[in-house]
Amino acid sequence: MILEIPVESYNFSAAGEAASRVKKTLQRLGIDSQLIRRVAIATYEAEMNIVIHSDGGKIILQVDEEEIKVQAIDQGKGIADLELAMKEGYSTAPDEVREMGFGAGMGLPNMKKCADRLEIKSVVNEGTTVVMGFKNQS
Amino acid sequence: MTLKELIDCIDGVVVNGHERLAEKFNGVYISDLLSDVMGHAQEGNVWLTIQTHNNVVAVALLLNLAAVVFTAGNTPDASTIEKGREEGVVLLSTKLSTFEAAGRIYQKLQ
Numbered sequence: 001m002i003l004e005i006p007v008e009s010y011n012f013s014a015a016g017e018a019a020s021r022v023k024k025t026l027q028r029l030g031i032d033s034q035l036i037r038r039v040a041i042a043t044y045e046a047e048m049n050i051v052i053h054s055d056g057g058k059i060i061l062q063v064d065e066e067e068i069k070v071q072a073i074d075q076g077k078g079i080a081d082l083e084l085a086m087k088e089g090y091s092t093a094p095d096e097v098r099e100m101g102f103g104a105g106m107g108l109p110n111m112k113k114c115a116d117r118l119e120i121k122s123v124v125n126e127g128t129t130v131v132m133g134f135k136n137q138s
Numbered sequence: 139m140t141l142k143e144l145i146d147c148i149d150g151v152v153v154n155g156h157e158r159l160a161e162k163f164n165g166v167y168i169s170d171l172l173s174d175v176m177g178h179a180q181e182g183n184v185w186l187t188i189q190t191h192n193n194v195v196a197v198a199l200l201l202n203l204a205a206v207v208f209t210a211g212n213t214p215d216a217s218t219i220e221k222g223r224e225e226g227v228v229l230l231s232t233k234l235s236t237f238e239a240a241g242r243i244y245q246k247l248q
Contacts, residue, residue, distance in 0.1 A: 020225075105173075110177045
């Protein structure tokens, strides 16, 4: 199955809804709750990155027998230095976003921790594609 | 410890979730950084924070937290309360500082 959810730039009131829909979909499919937790956390972080750092994008959930795949695709400024972006505590989030408790520089590290595989492709001034794979245990 | 006992312990006020106060929680996580909470809070935890915007509900929901406690007299935004109701997330508030609330709960849990 494939589920595609649009994510708006800077819409903080709707932020988290994509991750929530992914979680509910996986619950309906009867996926193990610990696995859902990892997918939900990683998807939330990916969604927040689209909200905070891009001009908008989408989350795509694909589930098959072997893997749960979450793609976060956005258009926008992209990531200039991926190695630096992966470093815990490093953030380019603006101050007003940090005041809300976002932009702690833990998003990508959290995603890496939760996912069984993580691929990031980014082109500056075009956008970023994040692919996260989780082994489906069911 | 149940959520009802928690409320008594920290002089808390129920913002949302009256029907769920008999439920138990299994620990506490304290942070105002959402990604820190996402990365470290465990299912069934109570989360103490001064963040009041509605993304707090999204985090609590995704992690299956037992409740969110807004400390130091902070009250959640209207949109946070509304979203909490929609999603059935228990929201509590207390006038106590995060430090004092945590201290009281810690003592009670010993």
